[in-house]
Amino acid sequence: MAVDITLLFRASVKTVKTRNKALGVAVGGGVDGSRDELFRRSPRPKGDFSSRAREVISHIGKLRDFLLEHRKDYINAYSHTMSEYGRMTDTERDQIDQDAQIFMRTCSEAIQQLRAEAHKEIHSQQVKEHRTAVLDFIEDYLKRVCKLYSEQRAIRVKRVVDKKRLSKLEPEPNTKTRESTSSEKVSQSPSKDSEENPATEEHPEKILAETQPELGTWGDGKGEDELSPEEIQMFEQENQRLIGEMNSLFDEVRQIEGRVVEISRLQEIFTEKVLQQEAEIDSIHQLVVGATENIKEGNEDIREVPHL
Amino acid sequence: MASAAAATAAAAAVAASIRERQTVALKRMLNFNVPHIKNSTGEPVWKVLIYDRFGQDIISPLLSVKELRDMGITLHLLLHSDRDPIPDVPAVYFVMPTEENIDRMCQDLRNQLYESYYLNFISAISRSKLEDIANAALAASAVTQVAKVFDQYLNFITLEDDMFVLCNQNKELVSYRAINRPDITDTEMETVMDTIVDSLFCFFVTLGAVPIIRCSRGTAAEMVAVKLDKKLRENLRDARNSLFTGDTLGAGQFSFQRPLLVLVDRNIDLATPLHHTWTYQALVHDVLDFHLNRVNLEESSGVENSPAGARPKRKNKKSYDLTPVDKFWQKHKGSPFPEVAESVQQELESYRAQEDEVKRLKSIMGLEGEDEGAISMLSDNTAKLTSAVSSLPELLEKKRLIDLHTNVATAVLEHIKARKLDVYFEYEEKIMSKTTLDKSLLDIISDPDAGTPEDKMRLFLIYYISTQQAPSEADLEQYKKALTDAGCNLNPLQYIKQWKAFTKMASAPASYGSTTTKPMGLLSRVMNTGSQFVMEGVKNLVLKQQNLPVTRILDNLMEMKSNPETDDYRYFDPKMLRGNDSSVPRNKNPFQEAIVFVVGGGNYIEYQNLVDYIKGKQGKHILYGCSELFNATQFIKQLSQLGQK
Numbered sequence: 001m002a003v004d005i006t007l008l009f010r011a012s013v014k015t016v017k018t019r020n021k022a023l024g025v026a027v028g029g030g031v032d033g034s035r036d037e038l039f040r041r042s043p044r045p046k047g048d049f050s051s052r053a054r055e056v057i058s059h060i061g062k063l064r065d066f067l068l069e070h071r072k073d074y075i076n077a078y079s080h081t082m083s084e085y086g087r088m089t090d091t092e093r094d095q096i097d098q099d100a101q102i103f104m105r106t107c108s109e110a111i112q113q114l115r116a117e118a119h120k121e122i123h124s125q126q127v128k129e130h131r132t133a134v135l136d137f138i139e140d141y142l143k144r145v146c147k148l149y150s151e152q153r154a155i156r157v158k159r160v161v162d163k164k165r166l167s168k169l170e171p172e173p174n175t176k177t178r179e180s181t182s183s184e185k186v187s188q189s190p191s192k193d194s195e196e197n198p199a200t201e202e203h204p205e206k207i208l209a210e211t212q213p214e215l216g217t218w219g220d221g222k223g224e225d226e227l228s229p230e231e232i233q234m235f236e237q238e239n240q241r242l243i244g245e246m247n248s249l250f251d252e253v254r255q256i257e258g259r260v261v262e263i264s265r266l267q268e269i270f271t272e273k274v275l276q277q278e279a280e281i282d283s284i285h286q287l288v289v290g291a292t293e294n295i296k297e298g299n300e301d302i303r304e305v306p307h308l
Numbered sequence: 309m310a311s312a313a314a315a316t317a318a319a320a321a322v323a324a325s326i327r328e329r330q331t332v333a334l335k336r337m338l339n340f341n342v343p344h345i346k347n348s349t350g351e352p353v354w355k356v357l358i359y360d361r362f363g364q365d366i367i368s369p370l371l372s373v374k375e376l377r378d379m380g381i382t383l384h385l386l387l388h389s390d391r392d393p394i395p396d397v398p399a400v401y402f403v404m405p406t407e408e409n410i411d412r413m414c415q416d417l418r419n420q421l422y423e424s425y426y427l428n429f430i431s432a433i434s435r436s437k438l439e440d441i442a443n444a445a446l447a448a449s450a451v452t453q454v455a456k457v458f459d460q461y462l463n464f465i466t467l468e469d470d471m472f473v474l475c476n477q478n479k480e481l482v483s484y485r486a487i488n489r490p491d492i493t494d495t496e497m498e499t500v501m502d503t504i505v506d507s508l509f510c511f512f513v514t515l516g517a518v519p520i521i522r523c524s525r526g527t528a529a530e531m532v533a534v535k536l537d538k539k540l541r542e543n544l545r546d547a548r549n550s551l552f553t554g555d556t557l558g559a560g561q562f563s564f565q566r567p568l569l570v571l572v573d574r575n576i577d578l579a580t581p582l583h584h585t586w587t588y589q590a591l592v593h594d595v596l597d598f599h600l601n602r603v604n605l606e607e608s609s610g611v612e613n614s615p616a617g618a619r620p621k622r623k624n625k626k627s628y629d630l631t632p633v634d635k636f637w638q639k640h641k642g643s644p645f646p647e648v649a650e651s652v653q654q655e656l657e658s659y660r661a662q663e664d665e666v667k668r669l670k671s672i673m674g675l676e677g678e679d680e681g682a683i684s685m686l687s688d689n690t691a692k693l694t695s696a697v698s699s700l701p702e703l704l705e706k707k708r709l710i711d712l713h714t715n716v717a718t719a720v721l722e723h724i725k726a727r728k729l730d731v732y733f734e735y736e737e738k739i740m741s742k743t744t745l746d747k748s749l750l751d752i753i754s755d756p757d758a759g760t761p762e763d764k765m766r767l768f769l770i771y772y773i774s775t776q777q778a779p780s781e782a783d784l785e786q787y788k789k790a791l792t793d794a795g796c797n798l799n800p801l802q803y804i805k806q807w808k809a810f811t812k813m814a815s816a817p818a819s820y821g822s823t824t825t826k827p828m829g830l831l832s833r834v835m836n837t838g839s840q841f842v843m844e845g846v847k848n849l850v851l852k853q854q855n856l857p858v859t860r861i862l863d864n865l866m867e868m869k870s871n872p873e874t875d876d877y878r879y880f881d882p883k884m885l886r887g888n889d890s891s892v893p894r895n896k897n898p899f900q901e902a903i904v905f906v907v908g909g910g911n912y913i914e915y916q917n918l919v920d921y922i923k924g925k926q927g928k929h930i931l932y933g934c935s936e937l938f939n940a941t942q943f944i945k946q947l948s949q950l951g952q953k
Binding site: 001002003004005006008009012013015016017020050051057060061124125126127129130133134137138140141262265266269 | 333336337341351352354356377380382383385391392394395396397428432433435438439441442443445446451454455456457458459460461462513514516551693694697698
């Protein structure tokens, strides 16, 4: 295990100080020394590069904190039993999304700027390498924080899609059965009083809690007095058929959804790869252009040489 | 409940590989001496790493450049190189506390190269040198910039999970030759022993355990044992600064078993380092340039008739790192070569199958636009496509490894075919196990096709070492003549003669076991399957497990068996209050963990033999270490230098 000898070092410093004082050797300690130190420090290039880099990092840190803070609320919003404190409206969510995006864009622009400027005025290879690496780290940090954001967003989008899907499938069987009952009612004797109509109309208003087979029975139950047994059977059959149709549609849509999600993931991967390749293709292009020129010049030189 | 869990965890931890421990220690050091926790949304911190050649050798087998990057290191530089000031960045130093290094560090402080300094010394720094740094820091008004100073106790190089060597940079100092040369003075010997003991001490500090030491009498190993015992004892007695108590010991405190350290001297077995070998890792070390887990190959780029005046084709140099991440290497480094060739072939085939799978998907995708019916298959294919794409990086990595091993194995195979190494291997095995020889030794030596002069020398030396009675003068002259005709240098023989005389006085020469190897026929199965490894004419030899002398000694000591060879080994227990010279072991139970250390140098053959031995024993672990790692070429060179005197 490693042993921390920092204290030993500090003790050595004291020993050396006292020894030097005793010997009368001038040292950099004491009042003179501190002035000396200040004097020596100021002409050192404090590195405007590193202070700006640190700034960018602290911005990204703020973004990260902001996202983490509201993350729970952002995700948890759909529970109706949640207290008022936990709720977040959609507009608020949109606001968060927008702000985050603007923030991310400014940060990545700042990084690009730093990259362009980093190599000016610096002649040392080592410092250049160091700065490139630092910028890589910052970009990586930004990517990680953006991932936080995109994960949140993906969850939200998925929820919205789910909700839409459910709400789309829901009224159809309602309208169908409603239509069948209402059409049936038209064919019936008009002795039906108006109470039933509003009654039948109220039911579609009920939210998705009801299951589809129930609608069938409801439809059946309501129009029982008016319907003859054959018609009941017919309606039942139709209901079953509709249920079957809806289920298969439902399955298909599920499948499509799955495929789309995968395709989007694939696209993400592909875009990344293509972007990586862009840089390489650029450099290859440069090389090829350079090579063609070299060959041209070489050919000319060869032609100039007088043949023996 | 908790204590039982802790005990099992502790038992596992003590057996935790030395490689892990050293890596963890390095990572902590790189993290400004604070334990490293992975945090996915942590802010980046950047730093610069400065090391000397010792530090470089320690870090390079353990951490790749990418891993250094992940720890936030933007630049890694040698201490004694030209370094420019980089403002505003902390620097982590990892160096040996030598005079030159300290001077250069003081210079850095004076030149104000970096923002803050984290000094880490590979082995403990002396008080006076610490004061030198303090002096320089004061003069440069940089005392506050020196943030932390640590003694890392990492002065050894770990090559495998269970194998370590002492050093690479100054291995001349502790080489076999250095220890065994007749003109060595006492002070020089002291220095060598101190170096070895320092590294061993660092090793045990990192391992976190105090071993029980056993060594043979009258050898360099004994000197090492005495010094190591003394050093450990002193450290344990110094309660305030002990490195083995409390938190630093950690898991080791719970383990009821202490490890056994067996110190052996190279001189008990000189045949093994000369032996031709048949397992993958040992072969790579023997015939190729293999160094700190990196193998350097020279690829000859074909012999073509180039037009006169054109520049001669340059040979490509390629180097590969053989790391723990390389699954093929981990699986096959101890396998006999034909098996390796076969496995590479198999891997290549399975890779091609996977590649075809991916390509097939591509063509199916192509059909999609034309054939409506394909859309029904679409859902399946999207999923397949996703999985194919996400498995692409894995596939590429596999391809890279297959290429690597194909190249390495081909290079090894070329050597085997050119030098007929399989013949040598078989013959030597027969000599070492004292079975009858079907071909005369003289024939092989005089055969111009088989092997380099060095191979022949090796063979003859093994014969000379292993025979019970020395060959007659006439025979010896005949052999000598044949060897000289083949182009060998006879100096090693001089030395071996002396050695044999010396060891005959001390004890009977070690025997090598009595099992044999069975050749499986001239044409290997590999050739029949039409692989690119055409092993035509190369025997497909199967290794039979036989215990080399070092393994046998370990077996006796670990299992507390009684054997005339090991019974009079000395016994040291640094934890015992009375420092005495008893040779009666107090501990009667077999050991679960052992460390074998060869003073004077070791090689992969011994290591592999130990690994094979321990494989059969459940729950036991062995670590192998040596003062330097040499292959037969290097060893012959040392013998030759010794024989010249």
